[in-house]
Amino acid sequence: xxxxxxxxxxxxxxxxxxxxxxxxxxxxxxxxxxxxxxxxxxxxxxxxxxxxxxxxxxxxxxxxxxxxxxxxxxxxxxxxxxxxxxxxxxxxxxxxxxxxxxxxxxxxxxxxxxxxxxxxxxxxxxxxxxxxxxxxxxxxxxxxxxxxxxxxxxxxxxxxxxxxxxxxxxxxxxxxxxxxxxxxxxxxxxxxxxxxxxxxxxxxxxxxxxxxxxxxxxxxxxxxxxxxxxxxxxxxxxxxxxxxxxxxxxxxxxxxxxxxxxxxxxxxxxxxxxxxxxxxxxxxxxxxxxxxxxxxxxxxxxxxxxxxxxxxxxxxxxxxxxxxxxxxxxxxxxxxxxxxxxxxxxxxxxxxxxxxxxxxxxxxxxxxxxxx
Amino acid sequence: xxxxxxxxxxxxxxxxxxxxxxxxxxxxxxxxxxxxxxxxxxxxxxxxxxxxxxxxxxxxxxxxxxxxxxxxxxxxxxxxxxxxxxxxxxxxxxxxxxxxxxxxxxxxxxxxxxxxxxxxxxxxxxxxxxxxxxxxxxxxxxxxxxxxxxxxxxxxxxxxxxxxxxxxxxxxxxxxxxxxxxxxxxxxxxxxxxxxxxxxxxxxxxxxxxxxxxxxxxxxxxxxxxxxxxxxxxxxxxxxxxxxxxxxxxxxxxxxxxxxxxxxxxxxxxxxxxxxxxxxxxxxxxxxxxxxxxxxxxxxxxxxxxxxxxxxxxxxxxxxxxxxxxxxxxxxxxxxxxxxxxxxxxxxxxxxxxxxxxxxxxxxxxxxxxxx
Numbered sequence: 210x211x212x213x214x215x216x217x218x219x220x221x222x223x224x225x226x227x228x229x230x231x232x233x234x235x236x237x238x239x240x241x242x243x244x245x246x247x248x249x250x251x252x253x254x255x256x257x258x259x260x261x262x263x264x265x266x267x268x269x270x271x272x273x274x275x276x277x278x279x280x281x282x283x284x285x286x287x288x289x290x291x292x293x294x295x296x297x298x299x300x301x302x303x304x305x306x307x308x309x310x311x312x313x314x315x316x317x318x319x320x321x322x323x324x325x326x327x328x329x330x331x332x333x334x335x336x337x338x339x340x341x342x343x344x345x346x347x348x349x350x351x352x353x354x355x356x357x358x359x360x361x362x363x364x365x366x367x368x369x370x371x372x373x374x375x376x377x378x379x380x381x382x383x384x385x386x387x388x389x390x391x392x393x394x395x396x397x398x399x400x401x402x403x404x405x406x407x408x409x410x411x412x413x414x415x416x417x418x419x420x421x422x423x424x425x426x427x428x429x430x431x432x433x434x435x436x437x438x439x440x441x442x443x444x445x446x447x448x449x450x451x452x453x454x455x456x457x458x459x460x461x462x463x464x465x466x467x468x469x470x471x472x473x474x475x476x477x478x479x480x481x482x483x484x485x486x487x488x489x490x491x492x493x494x495x496x497x498x499x500x501x502x503x504x505x506x507x508x509x510x511x512x513x514x515x516x517x518x519x520x521x522x523x524x525x526x527x528x529x530x531x532x533x534x535x536x537x538x539x540x541x542x543x544x545x546x547x548x549x550x551x552x553x554x555x556x557x558x559x560x561x562x563x564x565x566x567x568x569x570x571x572x573x574x575x576x577x578x579x580x581x
Numbered sequence: 582x583x584x585x586x587x588x589x590x591x592x593x594x595x596x597x598x599x600x601x602x603x604x605x606x607x608x609x610x611x612x613x614x615x616x617x618x619x620x621x622x623x624x625x626x627x628x629x630x631x632x633x634x635x636x637x638x639x640x641x642x643x644x645x646x647x648x649x650x651x652x653x654x655x656x657x658x659x660x661x662x663x664x665x666x667x668x669x670x671x672x673x674x675x676x677x678x679x680x681x682x683x684x685x686x687x688x689x690x691x692x693x694x695x696x697x698x699x700x701x702x703x704x705x706x707x708x709x710x711x712x713x714x715x716x717x718x719x720x721x722x723x724x725x726x727x728x729x730x731x732x733x734x735x736x737x738x739x740x741x742x743x744x745x746x747x748x749x750x751x752x753x754x755x756x757x758x759x760x761x762x763x764x765x766x767x768x769x770x771x772x773x774x775x776x777x778x779x780x781x782x783x784x785x786x787x788x789x790x791x792x793x794x795x796x797x798x799x800x801x802x803x804x805x806x807x808x809x810x811x812x813x814x815x816x817x818x819x820x821x822x823x824x825x826x827x828x829x830x831x832x833x834x835x836x837x838x839x840x841x842x843x844x845x846x847x848x849x850x851x852x853x854x855x856x857x858x859x860x861x862x863x864x865x866x867x868x869x870x871x872x873x874x875x876x877x878x879x880x881x882x883x884x885x886x887x888x889x890x891x892x893x894x895x896x897x898x899x900x901x902x903x904x905x906x907x908x909x910x911x912x913x914x915x916x917x918x919x920x921x922x923x924x925x926x927x928x929x930x931x932x933x934x935x936x937x938x939x940x941x942x943x944x945x946x947x948x949x950x951x952x953x
Contacts, residue, residue: 322748368740376694376768380752383767395755396748399771 222458222517227260234431236261236453246273251303253296253454258521259425263434264450268423272307278421279411280304281449283314283404286334287324288469289477290342293457296521300425300454302347305355311348313358314367314407315339315581321362322396328362335360335581340574342478344567345560350574359580361403366413371406375399377443378436386432401436408437412446422449427456457521460514462493476518479564482557486550489515495535496542507536508545515549523552594830594889599632606803608633608825618645623675625668625826630893631797635806636822640795644679650793651783652676653821655686655776658706659696660841661849662714665829668893672797672826674719677727683720685730686739686779687711687953693734694768700734707732707953712946714850716939717932722946731952733775738785743778747771749815750808758804773808780809784818794821799828829893832886834865848890851936854929858922861887867907868914879908880917887921895924 231238239262244254246269253259271278282297301311317331326334340358343350350356361367383389383398412419424434431451438448459465459474467475476485495509495516510516510532519528531549534540575581603610611634616626618641625631643650654669673683689703698706712730715722722728733739755761755770784791796806803823810820831837831846839847848857867881867888882888882904891900903921906912947953 318744322745362737362741365734365737369734372690372768372771373694375771376766378767379764380761380767380770381763384763389752391753391756392751394748395750395752395770395774396744398752398767399744399747402767 222455222463222511224463225455227455230428231261234261234428236263236428236431237265239265239452243269251300253300256520258296258455259452260455261428261453262451263438264448265423265452266450267421267447268450271421276421277310277417278423279310279312280423280425281312281314281408281411282425283316283407284335284339285316285320285469286331286339287320287326288334288338289475289479290338291467291469291475291477292518292522293467293475294339294342295346295478296454296457297425298343298346298348301343302349304423305349306347308355310354310411311356311358312407312411313343313348313356314364314404315358315360316404316407318361318403319400323400336571336574338479340571340581341564341567344570344574345478345563351570351577353577356578357580358574358578361407363580364410366410366415367403367406370410370413371399371402373444374405374409374440375402377440378402382439383436386436401433404433405437405440408433408449409441409444409446412441412444419445419447421447424449424451425454426451428453429456457517458514460488460492462514463512465493476553478557478560480557482554482561485557486554489518489550489553490546492546494542494546500541503541504538507538508542510535513542515546518553519549522556527552594827594835594883596835597827599827602800603633606633606800608635608800608803609637611637611824615641623672625672628892630668630827631824632827633800633825634823635810636820637795637824638822639793639819640822643793648793649682649789650795651682651684652795652797653684653686653780653783654797655688655779656707656711657688657692657841658703658711659692659698660706660710661847661851662710663839663841663847663849664890664894665839665847666711666714667718667850668826668829669797670715670718670720673715674721676795677721678719680727682726682783683728683730684779684783685715685720685728686736687730687732688776688779690733690775691772695772708943708946710851712943712953713936713939716942716946717850717935723942723949725949728950729952730946730950733779735952736782738782738787739775739778742782742785743771743774745816746777746781746812747774749812750774754811755808758808773805776805777809777812780805780821781813781816781818784813784816791817791819793819796821796823797826798823800825801828829889830886832860832864834886835884837865848925850929850932852929854926854933857929858926861890861922861925862918864918866914866918872913875913876910879910880914882907885914887918890925891921894928899924 239257239259243265244250247254268278280301282301305311315335320326320331321328340350350358383401387401389398408422408424410416411422426434434449434451441448457467459467461474465474476488492514495511495513497503497506497508516531516535519531531545535545611629611631615637616622619626640650652673654673677683687707692698692703693700712722722730755773759773761770780794780796782788783794798806806821806823813820829839831839833846837846848860864886867883867885869875869878869880888903891903903917907917
C-alpha cells in the first residue's frame with residue numbers, strides 16, 4: 210500500500226516515484242532551497258508540481274541580477290486545449306508579467322508530416338484552440354517585445370539553425386538518444402533538430418546572442434533538452450535550462466493519459482461548463498470500497514482525479530478543506546466531486562467569456578506576429 | 582592500346598568506357614534515333630557529348646506535342662566558373678530560347694554547412710562567378726517567367742518539400758544509396774533531400790503541378806536523380822528525366838579533374854586571355870614521343886586536352902581541320918596548341934566584354950529574383 214499523503218501538496222499521482230525519475234533522468238530535484246529563491250513563486254513551484262530541473266540556478270541567477278533570460282515552449286496544433294496545456298500557459302503568463310520574453314513554437318511541421326494534418330487545419334487549431342486560450346489565460350501575444358509566437362514552417366531562424374545543428378551531430382548519437390532504426394524515415398531523424406532549434410534559436414546572434422533559456426516541460430520531452438544541451442556549446446551558446454512539471458493523468462485515473470484527441474480522457478477549456486462538470490463527476494476518485502470504510506479510513510486524494518484538478522488549478526483554501534474532509538472521512542466522494550465540478554464549471558464560464566472577448570484580438574495577433 | 586578514333590566527334594576522354602558507364606548506372610544510351618528527334622540539336626547532342634539519359638523520351642514527347650516541361654540545374658557557389666560550367670550554361674540558354682523555363686538552384690546550404698563558406702562569400706561568388714557568366718552566355722535571368730534562380734536558404738518551396746520528402750524515405754534506403762555510416766552527421770543524411778527538392782519542386786501544386794522535368798548532369802550526380810525518381814511517385818509527381826554530359830578532364834590530362842578551386846587544373850572564364858592561352862599551351866596533349874613518330878603515326882586527339890576544348894566548345898570547321906591535321910601527322914602539337922590557344926583567347930576577350938556589360942544588370946537580377 211502506498212504511503213498516505215500527509216500534506217495537501219505532497220502529491221504523487223497514483224504511485225509515480227518522482228525521486229526515481231529524477232535519478233533515472235539525471236535531473237536535479239526542485240528542493241525547498243531552490244524554490245525559496247523565487248520571489249512570490251507560481252503555485253506550480255509552491256506545490257512542487259514542478260519537481261525537478263536542469264540548471265535552473267542559471268535562470269534564478271539571471272533573475273537575481275536583473276539579467277535577460279527567455280522562456281521557450283512549443284504547442285502541437287493537432288488537438289484540443291485541455292487543463293494540462295493550461296498549466297504551461299499560466300506559467301508563461303506569470304513569467305511574461307515579470308518582463309521575460311516568450312518564444313512559442315507552433316509545431317506544425319511535425320503536425321503536418323507525422324500526423325498528416327493539412328496546413329489549414331493546423332492554422333485553425335492554432336488560433337481557435339491555442340491562441341484564444343493563451344490570450345484568455347493572460348499571455349500577451351500582442352506585445353512583440355515580450356512574445357514571439359511562430360509557425361515552424363515560417364520561422365527560418367529555426368529552420369536554418371536546425372540544418373546547421375544537424376550537421377554537428379552524428380547519426381549514431383541521434384540513434385542512441387531516440388532509439389531510431391534503419392527502417393525509420395529520414396524526417397524522423399531530422400525532427401529533433403527542429404525542436405532543438407526551437408529551444409536554442411533565441412541565442413542566435415541575429416536575436417541578441419547567447420542568453421539563458423528556460424524550457425518548462427514534461428519529463429517525456431527531456432530527450433530534446435538533452436540534445437539541445439549537447440548542441441549548444443558547439444555554437445558557443447549557453448546550455449538551456451529546464452524545469453519538469455508533473456503530468457496530470459487522464460480522467461480514468463492514474464496510469465491513463467489526458468489526450469487532446471480523446472474527448473473522454475480530459476476536460477477541455479472549450480467544453481460546455483455543464484459537460485465539463487459531468488466529466489468531473491464521472492472521473493476516477495480515491496474512494497474506498499464502501500461508505501463505511503471511507504468514513505473510517507478516509508479517502509485517498511493521491512489516487513483521485515478531481516482532487517488532482519484542485520491541486521493543479523485551484524486555490525489553497527478549497528484544496529486544504531477538501532484534503533482535510535477527504536482524508537478524515539468527513540465528506541464522501543459524491544459530495545466532494547459535486548463541489549469540485551462546480552469549481553470547474555465556474556472557472557470555465559468565466560474563461561470562455563474571456564475567450565470570446567479575446568476573439569476580437571485574433572486579427573491583431575495575425576498582423577503583429579507575421580511568423581504565425 | 583586503345584582503339585584510334587575514326588571521326589572528330591567519337592570522343593572518349595582518355596580511355597573512359599561510356600558503354601560500361603551506361604550499363605553500370607542503368608542508363609539509356611543517347612543514340613542516333615533519339616538525337617534525330619531533336620530539332621536543330623545543340624552541339625552537345627550532335628557531338629554525343631550528351632551520351633546517355635533517363636526518360637529523355639518524355640521530354641522529347643512534351644516538346645513534340647508543344648507541352649510544358651522545365652529544366653533544373655544547380656550551382657555550387659564555392660569556386661570559379663570554368664569551361665565545364667560553361668557547357669551547362671549554354672545548354673540552359675539553348676533550352677530557354679525554345680521557351681523552356683529554367684530553375685537554377687544555388688547550393689548555398691551545402692556550401693555553407695559542408696564547405697564552411699559564410700553566406701556573404703557564397704553570395705559574392707554567386708553573383709561574380711555565376712550570374713555574370715550566365716548572363717554573358719545568354720541565359721536570361723531577368724525574365725522571371727522563363728527563369729527562377731534561387732538560394733536554397735531562401736526557397737521555402739524547396740526547404741518545405743525536402744522535409745516532406747525526407748519523411749517518405751527510410752534511413753536504410755539513404756544509407757544504401759549514399760554509403761553513409763553511423764559516424765556520418767545528420768546534415769549529410771538530409772542534404773540529398775534538398776537536392777531532390779531542387780529537382781522536384783517545380784512539380785508542386787503551387788508551381789503548377791506535375792510536369793516533365795529535365796536535369797542535365799554529370800554521371801557523378803546520378804544518385805540524386807535516382808533518389809528523386811524514387812520519391813516523385815510518392816507525391817504523385819512525374820519522375821524527372823536526366824541527360825548525362827561527358828566530363829571535361831583537367832588540364833593535366835585524362836584522369837585529372839577540372840576543379841573550381843585549383844587554378845592550374847582548369848581554364849576559368851575570368852582568366853586573363855593571355856593567361857588562359859598559356860594554360861592551353863602547357864596542357865597535356867596526345868603527342869607522340871618524337872616529332873618523327875608523330876609525323877608517321879599522327880597524334881592522338883582522344884588523349885589531348887586542347888583538342889577536348891575544341892570538341893566541347895568550338896565550331897565544326899576548326900574541329901574537323903584539327904582532327905585531320907593531327908591524326909595525319911601534318912601539324913604537330915606546338916603549332917596546333919598555339920592555334921587552339923588563340924581560339925580560347927579570342928573567345929574569352931569577347932566573353933569578358935559581355936560579362937562587363939552584364940554587370941549593369943546585376944541590380945536588376947537581384948530585384949527580380951527575390952529568392953536569390
